[in-house]
Each structure stands twice: as structure tokens, then as C-alpha cells.
Amino acid sequence: MNTFENDKVYVANTYARFPVEISGGHGSIVYGSDGKEYIDMGSGIAVNSFGISDGEWKAAVEAQLAKFQHTSNLYYSEPCATLARMLCERTGMKKVFFSNSGAEANECAIKAARKYGELKHGSDCYTIITLKNSFHGRTVTTLAATGQDVFHEHFKPLTGGFVHATANDIDDVKRLVDENNVAAIMFELVQGEGGVNPLSAEFVAELAKLAEEKDILLVADEVQTGNGRSGMLYAYMNYGITPDIVTTAKGLGGGLPIGATMLGEKVKDIFTPGMNGSTFGGNPVCCAGAISILSRIDEALLSDVREKSEYIKAELEGSQGILGVSGMGLMLGIETVKPAKEVVARCMEQGVLVLTAKTKVRLLPALNIPKAELERAIAVIKSACAEE
Numbered sequence: 001m002n003t004f005e006n007d008k009v010y011v012a013n014t015y016a017r018f019p020v021e022i023s024g025g026h027g028s029i030v031y032g033s034d035g036k037e038y039i040d041m042g043s044g045i046a047v048n049s050f051g052i053s054d055g056e057w058k059a060a061v062e063a064q065l066a067k068f069q070h071t072s073n074l075y076y077s078e079p080c081a082t083l084a085r086m087l088c089e090r091t092g093m094k095k096v097f098f099s100n101s102g103a104e105a106n107e108c109a110i111k112a113a114r115k116y117g118e119l120k121h122g123s124d125c126y127t128i129i130t131l132k133n134s135f136h137g138r139t140v141t142t143l144a145a146t147g148q149d150v151f152h153e154h155f156k157p158l159t160g161g162f163v164h165a166t167a168n169d170i171d172d173v174k175r176l177v178d179e180n181n182v183a184a185i186m187f188e189l190v191q192g193e194g195g196v197n198p199l200s201a202e203f204v205a206e207l208a209k210l211a212e213e214k215d216i217l218l219v220a221d222e223v224q225t226g227n228g229r230s231g232m233l234y235a236y237m238n239y240g241i242t243p244d245i246v247t248t249a250k251g252l253g254g255g256l257p258i259g260a261t262m263l264g265e266k267v268k269d270i271f272t273p274g275m276n277g278s279t280f281g282g283n284p285v286c287c288a289g290a291i292s293i294l295s296r297i298d299e300a301l302l303s304d305v306r307e308k309s310e311y312i313k314a315e316l317e318g319s320q321g322i323l324g325v326s327g328m329g330l331m332l333g334i335e336t337v338k339p340a341k342e343v344v345a346r347c348m349e350q351g352v353l354v355l356t357a358k359t360k361v362r363l364l365p366a367l368n369i370p371k372a373e374l375e376r377a378i379a380v381i382k383s384a385c386a387e388e
């Protein structure tokens with residue numbers, strides 16, 4: 001049986017895959033097993049920060065592999081400690097818990113928030129407000145956090161203690177704060193899976209004010225927006241706020257699984273040994289890859305990300321068949337006249353891989369996508385949107 005047949009028979013039926021088998025690539029070019037070449041405008045859903053098989057990242061990963069691939073968290077290892085220090089130095093956060101995915105990073109944030117609520121305000125202070133249309137992961141608890149009913153179907157009862165406010169409606173948040181004993185407010189600064197919708201600056205400023213007044217923790221879910229994607233190292237930096245907890249994953253590892261929960265001043269000492277853990281969390285190979293990624297997300301790269309973002313917006317906004325472009329940095333959503341799925345299929349035929357988010361076409365290219373490849377991809381996307 002070939003890969004398509006094997007996959008259909010033996011892999012659990014949870015993904016609606018495109019009829020393409022990726023066999024390799026370099027940078028923002030990926031190859032199908034049929035030899036077709038594509039410009040990758042999705043980078044593994046914001047994971048391959050420097051594209052496929054990036055040389056520097058590969059060298060860092062291979063160098064660590066040659067030393068040792070894993071040790072339990074009963075022992076110290078240099079890549080884990082170094083990455084934690086780098087994350088703290090770049091963000092002002094104080095401590096980091098490492099896991100393997102975005103959902104786990106959020107689980108850790110939820111545990112930290114619940115313990116903080118209990119310690120500061122009593123055992124019934126555990127409610128977490130999240131936003132409608134959000135996405136926080138697929139575990140039973142992060143599904144409860146996710147403010148979209150469609151993800152809850154079939155899996156109830158979900159973890160209790162989550163209520164959902166309307167994004168960009170501070171009065172709705174205040175109502176929920178009055179009605180519940182709230183420990184934290186958790187939000188994506190740009191709702192990714194929900195359709196690439198940034199929160200408004202006014203709403204985020206009001207959230208920060210409310211959180212400070214009521215001693216409620218602010219938890220920024222930067223699983224998708226983090227690690228340079230928004231044009232700043234973390235998207236909260238575009239808003240001038242300081243969250244108490246920042247979670248991230250995806251692009252941090254550059255293609256290897258890693259989750260990180262960064263704990264700020266209020267919660268830096270919330271955990272004691274045994275309160276959280278992960279067999280693979282802080283894996284030295286994943287951390288070595290992440291160190292290579294993080295050390296290259298510097299001001300020059302970030303300003304290039306912002307410039308490319310402006311270029312894409314200028315090209316697409318007002319173009320035929322395009323109703324608008326939303327998002328920040330290289331996390332953009334295109335509202336199209338045609339159904340997004342048709343645009344995706346047309347682009348794929350023309351050798352460009354794009355994604356969808358709800359009804360929009362979504363772009364999440366590698367942060368270092370070469371300008372010439374970006375220009376070619378944008379030309380294809382424009383014509384796919386415009387065609388009758």
C-alpha cells in the first residue's frame with residue numbers, strides 16, 4: 001500500500017488531509033512525493049519558523065543529538081536551563097515550565113492560575129474567563145477553555161470553571177467578573193483558529209486595568225502568535241501590557257515539539273516539586289532547536305517580518321475578489337469573495353500551500369521567507385482570489 005492508503009486505513013480519522021505527501025524541502029520550498037514543488041505559506045501551522053530543514057537549526061539539533069537525546073527531569077541539563085534563561089531575559093518573565101505542546105503549556109497556566117486564586121482569594125476562586133471564538137487546545141480542560149461550542153460536542157462533561165466573554169467587549173468581561181470568583185483571564189492577542197482576529201488595543205488596555213484592580217491574573221496564550229510571528233517577539237509586546245503568564249509552543253521549537261509556560265512575578269514560585277511535571281518537557285534536543293530559533297529572532301528579523309506583513313497587506317487589500325486582510329506580522333487572514341477552500345485548492349494547483357481559518361484564507365509563512373518566493377506566492381494567491 002502507498003502512503004495515502006496506509007494512512008487512510010491505519011491513522012485515526014481526525015484530519016481532513018490535502019492530497020499531498022510531503023517528502024522534503026528547503027526553507028520555504030517543499031516537495032511533494034510526486035516531485036511537485038510548492039511555496040509553503042503555512043510553515044506547518046506556524047511551526048517551522050525558519051522553514052523546512054533550516055541549516056542552522058539542523059546543526060544545533062544534530063550537535064545535541066550527538067551528545068545525548070534525553071534525560072529525565074530528575075537531572076539538570078544545559079539546553080533546558082539555557083533556554084529558560086533566554087526566554088526570561090527576553091520577556092521579563094521569571095521562570096519557565098517546559099512541556100511538549102500548546103495545550104500542555106495552557107494546562108500548566110491553568111494550574112498556576114487556580115493555585116494562585118486559591119492562595120490569594122480562597123478555594124472557591126478558580127474561575128477563568130476566556131473569550132468566545134478562542135482556541136486553547138484539545139485536552140478536556142483546554143477544550144473547556146476554548147470558547148467555541150463546536151469543539152465541545154461529544155466530549156462533555158468538560159472541566160468546570162470556565163466562562164466565556166465576548167472579545168473586545170469589556171462590559172461583558174466585567175459582568176463575568178461580578179458574577180464569578182475569577183482567578184484569571186486567558187486570551188489570544190490574535191485569535192488564530194477563530195479567524196485571525198486581533199484584539200483591539202483599547203480592550204486589551206481595559207483588561208489589564210481590570211486585572212490589576214481585582215488582582216486577576218492575565219494569561220496570554222501565545223502558542224500561535226509567539227516567537228516573532230506577530231512582528232514582535234511576543235504579541236503582547238505590541239499592546240504594551242505585561243501578562244502574568246505567557247504560554248507558547250509551535251514556532252519556538254522550529255519543528256520539534258516543545259511547550260513553554262512563562263511565569264511572571266506573581267506566580268514565579270507557585271509550584272513546588274511534584275505539582276507539575278512532564279517526561280519529555282525540557283527535552284535537550286527540542287531545547288537546543290529552540291535556542292537556535294530564539295537566538296535568531298532579533299530586531300533585524302522582526303523588522304523584516306513587519307515589512308513583509310505590510311507588503312502582503314498592500315498587495316492584497318483592495319485586490320479583486322478580496323474583501324479584507326486581518327492579522328499582524330506574518331499571521332494574516334484574507335477574507336475572500338470565493339469560499340476559502342476553493343482558493344486553497346486553486347493555490348495548491350498553482351504550487352502554493354495556504355491554510356484556512358474559519359471562512360478566511362490564512363497565511364503563516366516562515367519568518368525568513370525570501371522576498372522573491374513571497375512575491376511569487378502572493379501573485380498566485382491574488383489570481384486565485386480574482387478568478388471567476
Ligand SMILES: Cc1ncc(COP(=O)(O)O)c(C=O)c1O
Binds near residue numbers: 104106135136138222
Ligand atoms: C492559540 C492556540 N493555543 C493552543 C493551541 C494548541 O496547541 P497544540 O496543538 O500544540 O496542543 C493552538 C493550536 O493551534 C493555538 O493556536
